[in-house]
Amino acid sequence: xxxxxxxxxxVYKDLSRLSKTEAKRVxxxxxxxxxxxxxxxxxxxxxxxxxxxxxxxxxxxxxxxLDDQILILRIDHRKEIYKK
Numbered sequence: 001x002x003x004x005x006x007x008x009x010x011v012y013k014d015l016s017r018l019s020k021t022e023a024k025r026v027x028x029x030x031x032x033x034x035x036x037x038x039x040x041x042x043x044x045x046x047x048x049x050x051x052x053x054x055x056x057x058x059x060x061x062x063x064x065x066l067d068d069q070i071l072i073l074r075i076d077h078r079k080e081i082y083k084k
Contacts (some may be wrong), residue, residue: 002035003070014075022059026075029056038063038070048082 015023034054041052044062051073054061060081062074074081 001039001068003038003065003068005030005035005070005072007072008074011072011075018059018075026056026059026061030054030061030072034061034063034070038065 015027018026037054038052041054041063044051044053048062051062051064054063055078058078059075060078061072062081064071064073
């Protein structure tokens with residue numbers, strides 16, 4: 001099943017911290033691969049319970065699946081994403 005992708009406003013701030021080439025690579029990968037792979041992505045535990053993660057190199061995308069939509073909540077480096 002393919003999903004529509006929506007971004008939380010804070011994601012734009014996350015992307016502004018990345019270099020332009022990294023941000024473009026991450027966004028291209030999200031648009032191309034995430035809609036078809038969303039249900040295969042691992043479900044998180046702990047304070048992120050119920051959310052899912054998608055890995056793009058050293059970056060992690062935290063998202064939720066809501067009906068026919070993927071809501072991207074955070075994009076950050078793997079060392080930092082779970083601290084916030």
